[in-house]
Amino acid sequence: MNQAHGRILAAAEPLLSLRNVTKTFATGGDVQVHALRGVSLDIYPGEFVAIMGQSGSGKTTLMNLLGCLDKPTSGNYSFAGQNVADLGRDDLAWLRREGFGFVFQNYNLIGTATATENVEIPAVYAGLAPSARHSRSMELLESLGLGDRLAHRPNQLSGGQQQRVSVARALMNGGQVILADEPTGALDSKSGEDVMALLQDLARKGHTVILITHDRNVAAHAQRIIELRDGVIVTDTGPDLSHLTDAAWRPLHADHSRRWSAAGLSEATRMAFRALHANVFRTVLTLLGIIIGVASVVTMMAVGEGAKQAVIKQIGSMGTNLLLVRPGGRNMRGYNGPVATLTPEDANAIAALPNVSSAVPEIVGGATVRLGDVDYQTQIDATTPAYEIVRSWPAASGVFFQDADQKSYAAVAVLGGTVVDNLLPDGGDPIGRYVLINNIPFQVVGVMSTKGANAAGMDSDDVVFIPLSTGMLRIFGQHYVRSVTVAVKDVSQIDSVQDRVTALLTGRHNNTQDFFIRNMAELLETATSAQNTLTILLASVAAISLFVGGIGVMNIMLVSVTERTREIGIRMATGARTRDILQQFLTEATIVSALGGLVGVLMGLVAAAAIGAFGTPVAYTLAPVAIAFTCAVGTGLVFGFAPAMKAARLDPVVALASE
Secondary structure (H helix, E strand, C coil): CHHHECCCCCCCCCCEEEEEEEEEEEEHHHEEEEEEEEEEEEECCCCEEEEECCCCCCHHHHHHHHCCCCCCCEEEEEECCEEHHHCCHHHHHHHHHHHEEEECCCCCCCCCCCHHHHHHHHHHHHCCCHHHHHHHHHHHHHHCCCCCCCCCCHHHCCHHHHHHHHHHHHHCCCCCEEEEECCCCCCCHHHHHHHHHHHHHHHHCCCEEEEEECCHHHHCCCCEEEEEECCEEEEECCCCHHHCCHHHHCCECHHHHHCCCCCHHHHHHHHHHHHHHHCHHHHHHHHHHHHHHHHHHHHHHHHHHHHHHHHHHHHHHHCCCEEEEEECCCCCCCCCCCCCCCCHHHHHHHHCCCCEEEEEEEEEEEEEEEECCEEEEEEEEEECCCHHHHCCCCEEEECCCCHHHHHCCCCEEEECHHHHHHHCCCCCCCCCCEEEECCEEEEEEEEECCCCECCCCCECCCEEEEEHHHHHHHHCCCCCCCEEEEEECCHHHHHHHHHHHHHHHHHHCCCCCCEEEEEHHHHHHHHHHHHHHHHHHHHHHHHHHHHHHHHHHHHHHHHHHHHCHHHHHHHHHCCCCHHHHHHHHHHHHHHHHHHHHHHHHHHHHHHHHHHHHCCCCCCCCHHHHHHHHHHHHHHHHHHHHHHHHHHHCCCHHHHHCCC
16 A cells, blocks of 8 residues: 555546456356446545446445455556555455445444444554544544434434444544445435435545445435446546545555554453353353363363372372382292291391381281270281381370380280270270280280371271280291381482392392382382373363364354354454454454353362262362363364454455345
């Protein structure tokens, strides 16, 4: 548009100029319809021109070409000396917005917008500030006698009032050229006269007014009458330039073409909410797919993370700086069989190794415990006093047995919480009392703190601890131990300690590796990795629901584009560019997905809480929620892009003709 900007046109230079313009439409069966046949025409600034003809004469096609809603098949059309054929889609949108104002026979108002909002549309795409465009819209409507109809929607206005709104919209950005297509066709005679009086007044004020009509009485209001028949100009009364003044020669300014879309994010968001509100039920159905998808992701991730943390907690409770040595090796059975090789002396030798804080041997077996007249079957764990420190499991009351008890073969016991609950169902303090373990009396010196279920799901509190020496002599009658738990001082050196323990025991056992060592740090890492894999699997399954929800968004948005094709045409006719339309529909898709994501997150958290109420471990973390919500918004952008692009690529004249 550079040649058309920043200068005053010479008195003899036309504003609109057509040379040998043709327009041919292809119909079904390869039939060609020649709407215009070599039309040449000059229209000067400030003219009031009536283009008339019967239906099928080509007058509406000519108006569409003049208003840059359509392009000629051949020939040349210039606006202010600039060849329109050289302009791209966005340049044409700019020209429609800044140079033209359209008044349609069927008004072409957006049904969900008020009169004020309909008039503001061209200014929205022109970048005018909200307060400024609102004030101008009200001023225009009041000047046209609609001051009491500002907040009314089209279905609340009469035909004449709707046409006045259409005129006000045409004037919003200045309306240098007013294109009125059968403006009185749908009006009664009184309303028609009022509209024609408005157009005459605009012409007197310097606007170039082009009136399309089939009625000679309507055409008589114009200063120049051009008659079309079968796509050819048959009569033209010719231009009268004597009335032109400087006011009629207002130039267009190049800086408008550089403005960013005035729709902006906030404006697009406001229009998107209005469009979604207009189809509430369909919007809810669209939301449903996203809600289910996001809720599934949040719930599954919470359950997976809960299971992961439960495993880590149980393993961690045993200590991650531990090595667990047990008897048995390749092609050997466990310690209860022929292989029973670990001894307390092995534990003492391990404890003397560098970077080892302690080595705790254990023998575990079942036994019946009696207190008073209550019998209870439980596990007996014969170990050393270091057990309490190595396993980070202190006594809740009383004390854990001491080294002196170990050395003197003392018959003392420390009870787990579950054992206490079963031996004393009515409550009471067992400390100081005697319990019989396999009919041997042991004095209770302490009660352990509550531990809960272990990594295998067993009750850690269902146990009685006794000194190792006493257990080997009086309960189990054996010199072999079930395991040795090695506590490492520096966990970063745990692998080297494991190698030293292996070498030590192999040498002590006649160069036979009749034992195996479990590294708790490695076990934790393996369990974490397995749980991470499970969590990802659960999230992937749930993500399928989100994908299906995205397809639903795309389908609904495609339906929305089809239903709102005329609205898209109206926006394009008033200056919306490709990116404006694209932004509008992408915003709608994103808002739908964001709303669905928000509701889905809330439902997912509620569902996870319900699952947790039934005893399943559940963990709430920010990352899964943020990921699910972000994916929902991303789903709207991805799946909304195709419908948005389809809308943005519509031809304005085709969109306006849509029913």
